[in-house]
Each structure stands twice: as structure tokens, then as C-alpha cells.
Amino acid sequence: MSCYSPCTRMFALLLIVFLSVSPCLEARVEPTRGFDIFSQDEEIQLGKQNAAEVMKQLPVLPDSDPVTQYVQKLGGRLAARAPGYQWPYNFHVVNVKEINAFALPGGSIFVNLGTVQAADNEAQLAGVMAHEISHVVQRHGTRAASKQMGAQLPLSILGGLLGNSTLAKAAEMGISFGVGSYFLKNSRQAESEADLLGTDIMYDSGYEPQQMAVFFEELEKQMGPGSNSMINQFMSDHPNPGNRAEAVTREVKTLMARTYLADSADFKEIKTRVAGMKPLSSAEVAAMQKQGGSSGSDVTPSANLKVFTHNEYQISYPENWQVFGDQSSSVTIAPRSGVSQNAVAYGVMIANYQPEEAGESLDAATHELVASLRQSNPDLKQIGRDETIRTKNVTGKSAELIGSSPIKDAQGKALQERDWLVAIARRDGTVLYLVFISPDKDFASMRPAFEGMLRTLQVK
Ligand SMILES: [Zn+2]
Numbered sequence: 001m002s003c004y005s006p007c008t009r010m011f012a013l014l015l016i017v018f019l020s021v022s023p024c025l026e027a028r029v030e031p032t033r034g035f036d037i038f039s040q041d042e043e044i045q046l047g048k049q050n051a052a053e054v055m056k057q058l059p060v061l062p063d064s065d066p067v068t069q070y071v072q073k074l075g076g077r078l079a080a081r082a083p084g085y086q087w088p089y090n091f092h093v094v095n096v097k098e099i100n101a102f103a104l105p106g107g108s109i110f111v112n113l114g115t116v117q118a119a120d121n122e123a124q125l126a127g128v129m130a131h132e133i134s135h136v137v138q139r140h141g142t143r144a145a146s147k148q149m150g151a152q153l154p155l156s157i158l159g160g161l162l163g164n165s166t167l168a169k170a171a172e173m174g175i176s177f178g179v180g181s182y183f184l185k186n187s188r189q190a191e192s193e194a195d196l197l198g199t200d201i202m203y204d205s206g207y208e209p210q211q212m213a214v215f216f217e218e219l220e221k222q223m224g225p226g227s228n229s230m231i232n233q234f235m236s237d238h239p240n241p242g243n244r245a246e247a248v249t250r251e252v253k254t255l256m257a258r259t260y261l262a263d264s265a266d267f268k269e270i271k272t273r274v275a276g277m278k279p280l281s282s283a284e285v286a287a288m289q290k291q292g293g294s295s296g297s298d299v300t301p302s303a304n305l306k307v308f309t310h311n312e313y314q315i316s317y318p319e320n321w322q323v324f325g326d327q328s329s330s331v332t333i334a335p336r337s338g339v340s341q342n343a344v345a346y347g348v349m350i351a352n353y354q355p356e357e358a359g360e361s362l363d364a365a366t367h368e369l370v371a372s373l374r375q376s377n378p379d380l381k382q383i384g385r386d387e388t389i390r391t392k393n394v395t396g397k398s399a400e401l402i403g404s405s406p407i408k409d410a411q412g413k414a415l416q417e418r419d420w421l422v423a424i425a426r427r428d429g430t431v432l433y434l435v436f437i438s439p440d441k442d443f444a445s446m447r448p449a450f451e452g453m454l455r456t457l458q459v460k
Contacts, residue, residue, distance in 0.1 A: 028200045029251065031084040031137050032193055037149060038105070038142040040085055042166055046142070047106025050177040051090075054110065057179050059095040059280055059288075061113070062444035066384070067277075068093045070270045071111055071129075074122075078130050079107075081204040083197070084137045091129070095441070097279040099219065100234045102184050103132040104177050105141040113279040119215065122267040123260065126202055127212025131238070134197035140190040144183045145175045185237050192241035199251045208260040209252050213245040269384075276383035276402055278416045278440075287410035299335040299346045301449035305456070308333065313350070313432060316456035318449060321347065333453075343406035344437050345417075346446065348453065353423070353431040362425045366397040369423055369433060377403050380419070389422060393458045396424035405439045418443040420450060424459055432459055 038046065054060070061068045068091075075091035082089070087107035097114040104110075109132045111125075119125035135141070149170065170176075177183055186194070199209040220240055241247070280288075301318035308315055308323050310331060317323070317333045324332040324339065332339065334347025353372070355365040366386055374380045380403040389398040398421065405417035420436040420443075434457070436450040 027254065028083060028204075029196045031197065034139075034143045035146055035150060036139055036143050037146045037166055038139075038170075039166075040087075043139065043142050044088065044106040046167060046170070046177065047104040047108055050104050050181075051108040053176075053178045054104070054108075055092075058110070059285060059441050060110070061093045061095050064444060064447075065093065067113065067116060067270055067274060070266055071116070073266070074126060075109060075129055075133075078126060078201055078205050078207075079133055081201045082133050082137050083200070087136050089133065089136070095277075095279045096282060096285060098234075098282050100237060101128050101132050102237060103135045103141075104184075105136070105139065107136050109133065109136070113274060113277060116270065117274045117277075117279075119271075121211060122263045123202065123207040123209075123211035124215040125267070126205065126207040127198065127209070127215055130198035130201040130205070130207070131194045131212060133201060134194035135186065135190065137197055138190065138193050140186055140194070141177055141183045144187070144190075145170060145177075148175065148183075149173060186239070188239050188241040191238055192247065194238075195241065195244055195247055196251055199248050200255075203252065203255055203258070206258075206261040209248050210245065213248045216240070216244055273384045276381045278402055280416070284409050284411070284413065299338045301335070301446070305452070307456075310350075312352070312426075312460055314456075314458045314460070315350070315453055317348075317453055345405055345407050346438050346442070348437065348450065349435045351433060352426075353433055355429065355431060358429055360429075362397050362423060362431070365425070365431050366399065366421075366423045369431065370399060370401070370421065373401070373421070373435075379404050389454075391455050391457065393455075394424050396422050398422050402440065407439055416440040420447075422454060424457075426459060 036043075063069070063072070071093050072091045075089065079089040089107040089109065092108070092110045093116070094110050094112045096112045097117070098112055099114045099118045101109070101111045101115055109129065111129065111132075115128055116125060119128070152173065175183065195212070198212055202209040202212060216238070217240075219234055302320040304319045305316040306319045308317055308331075311327060315333075318335075321333055321335050321338075324334065330349065330351040332344055332347055332349050334344055338344060338346030353365065353369050356368055360368075363386065370382055380401050383400050383402055386397050386399045389396050401419040401421060403417045403419060404414035407415045409415060416439065418438055418440040421433060422436075423431050423433045426432055434454070436446070436453075438446040438450075
């Protein structure tokens with residue numbers, strides 16, 4: 001890791017820091033100001049460019065994912081209490097198991113799924129996010145970049161940088177905030193500022209600020225030689241400025257005593273959901289980046305539909321997919337390249353299930369069905385709860401499961417698979433069920449086609 005170049009005398013002259021400490025009770029920490037050659041608009045533009053790169057390079061969950069929706073709601077609540085310039089804050093969840101989070105200049109904040117999995121309570125997750133929001137408020141990224149540019153450029157050029165030329169000059173000097181960027185690694189000074197500002201944001205939003213320090217210190221305790229690299233990464237990006245907990249406690253003491261929010265029902269639901277998810281490791285992400293990522297367009301479902309008529313049901317499917325098994329009791333509809341050696345990577349399986357006891361409720365039958373599917377696929381796990389699902393033609397139970405895809409990554413490890421099970425009671429007491437299958441990373445893009453197929457299903 002490289003480090004900041006020492007301040008030159010010229011730079012020291014340019015650097016003006018206002019540290020305002022207000023003596024009155026109930027005062028909030030004021031954001032510090034520092035030397036920054038980027039205007040707010042430039043910073044937003046720079047952040048947007050880098051966010052687009054991050055989206056391409058990392059497995060970011062779609063905005064429609066329930067975990068993302070929850071994180072966006074929590075983030076919005078915290079950002080509403082952020083002081084200073086109102087940046088266009090936006091929040092994303094990266095499907096990676098390492099415990100980490102980072103903020104791009106201008107307000108894009110990325111939280112790894114591993115962080116949601118590791119948070120013991122909602123205040124801890126809020127703490128990580130309030131801390132990241134504070135890095136944005138303090139413009140730590142562009143301030144570090146400005147420092148670097150200030151040290152390298154003659155004053156005449158530095159003074160002449162205006163508008164787009166700042167961004168062009170930054171690009172020319174190789175300054176970027178992309179994945180793994182040096183400017184996303186924070187100094188201890190920046191950490192201390194983010195902790196203090198984060199404390200106030202948490203307090204004002206109703207979350208117990210000490211939980212932020214508890215979470216960070218817990219990570220640090222577990223860190224060390226031989227500990228898992230997931231924790232080391234967070235601590236390397238957000239180093240302990242020293243006595244985190246004490247600093248937070250000192251700040252809280254300047255504020256009036258208040259009661260804090262308990263974990264919301266949303267948080268509890270999301271914790272259950274993420275417990276069943278298997279995010280990728282950074283090594284797997286790196287391997288996918290090398291491979292070029294995408295799984296190929298030949299599985300992409302066509303918008304034109306064909307009708308398949310079975311003697312027990314009728315369903316429409318994308319015309320570039322195929323029906324395997326025809327009139328048998330188990331039919332698979334899939335793209336040709338989505339099926340290999342009897343394993344389905346993309347597509348839908350449709351079959352019948354005979355409940356153990358006659359007259360059983362669809363609920364009970366669905367649970368049995370999940371258990372029997374798990375018998376043949378032991379690593380299959382249900383995420384979230386069963387839900388009732390209704391289309392124009394059918395009513396059923398829906399459940400989502402996570403398992404292993406037959407598709408392997410570059411290192412020979414199976415990708416995570418998402419299976420969407422829909423069970424429908426038939427008049428004769430049996431259950432017709434469909435399992436929509438896709439690697440987890442492509443599930444969001446396949447979902448509209450799956451839902452479209454389900455809407456056309458008619459059970460005879
Ligand atoms: Zn930090």
C-alpha cells in the first residue's frame with residue numbers, strides 16, 4: 001500500500017482546515033473543511049462515473065432485491081440527518097461475503113451482504129452506514145485526491161483548473177475511485193471524523209451510537225494474523241483511529257439522554273433472509289471479472305412466447321427455449337445451453353407432487369415438498385417465508401431457495417443458484433409445482449420471464 005506523500009510547504013499553505021468546536025450543549029459535530037479542488041458538481045459527476053464502473057465490476061444486487069430495498073430505506077433515514085451539503089445519496093448491496101462497505105465521492109454507498117449478515121442488531125448496520133455517509137459529507141475521497149494532485153502539480157496548473165479540466169487532469173493523473181482505489185482507504189484522521197459525525201447521525205435517527213463502535217471493535221478483536229481476510233479488509237479500509245468507543249461515548253455525553261429504537265420488524269425479516277444467502281467471496285468475484293462475467297446471451301429468454309399443452313396444464317414459454325420431457329410427469333422448459341448432463345442451470349421444471357396424507361393443506365404440502373427437494377439437493381436452503389401467490393388463473397404458495405448451480409466459476413466452484421418454487425393445489429388433491437431456476441447473479445434479469453410464464457399457466 002502506498003501512503004500519502006508528505007505535505008510540501010506549498011501545499012501546507014494551501015491547506016486550510018476549519019475545525020469548529022461549539023461549546024454549547026446539544027451541539028452537533030460540524031463537518032470539517034479541507035483543501036478540495038473538485039467542485040460539488042464535479043464530485044457528483046466523478047462519483048457517478050465510478051459508480052457505473054463498480055456496477056460493472058462487482059456483483060451488485062438489483063434495486064428490486066428485498067435486501068437492497070431494506071438497505072435503501074435505512075440509508076434514506078440516516079441520510080436525511082446528514083449535515084452539510086445534501087449529496088444525492090444512494091445505497092447498494094454487493095453480493096460479496098467479506099465484511100466491508102465503501103462510499104464513493106458524491107454519495108453512492110455500497111454495503112457488502114457480509115456486513116448485513118454480520119450485524120447483530122439494526123444499530124450496528126446503521127452505524128456502518130452512518131459512518132460511510134460521514135465519509136461522503138467530509139469529502140474524504142476527493143480531499144485525499146486533491147492532496148495528491150496538490151503535491152504533484154505546479155501551483156500555476158492547480159490554480160488554472162476549472163470545470164471539466166479538473167476531472168480531465170484527475171483522469172490523466174490516474175486518480176480514480178474504482179474498486180480497490182487507494183483513495184477509498186481512509187486515514188486515521190478521516191476515520192475519527194467519520195466516527196464522530198456518524199455518532200450524531202445515528203443519534204438523530206434514533207439508533208444507539210455505541211453500537212457502531214461495538215461493531216468495529218468486535219471486528220478488530222477478531223482480526224490478526226491468521227484471522228479471516230474478510231475482517232482484515234474492512235479494518236484496512238477503515239483503520240481504528242484509537243479508542244473508538246471512548247470517542248463515541250464522549251460525543252454522546254454532549255447530547256441529551258434519549259431512548260433508542262429497537263430492531264425493526266424489517267430488520268428481523270432481512271436477517272432471516274440473508275442467513276440463507278451465500279454471497280460470493282472476493283476471490284470468486286475476481287475470477288468472474290477475469291472471465292468477462294456474463295454467462296452468455298443464448299439463455300436470454302425471447303419475448304415471443306409459444307404455448308405448451310400438457311394433459312394436466314398449459315403454459316406459454318419463450319420461443320427460443322425448448323420443452324424437454326414433453327408429456328411425462330416431469331417436464332423441463334429451458335434454453336438448450338441452460339441444460340447439461342441432466343442438470344438445469346436456467347429454466348423451469350414442472351412436476352407433480354403427491355402429499356403424504358390426503359386432504360392436507362397446501363401449506364403443509366409445500367413444506368413437505370421443500371423437504372423432499374432438499375433430500376435430493378442437500379445444500380438447498382429456503383430463504384424468507386412462503387408466500388401466497390395469485391395470478392388470473394391460479395392461486396398457490398411460493399418459496400425461494402438457494403442452492404448450488406451446475407455452472408462453475410473459473411476455479412471450479414459451483415455458482416450460487418436461486419430456485420423459485422411455486423406450488424398449486426389440484427382438484428384431485430395432488431400438487432402441481434414449478435421450480436424456476438437460474439444462477440443467483442442472473443435471477444433478477446430472468447425473473448420477468450419467469451413471472452410472465454407463470455401468468456400464462458392454466459391447470460386442468
Ligand atoms: Zn471509515
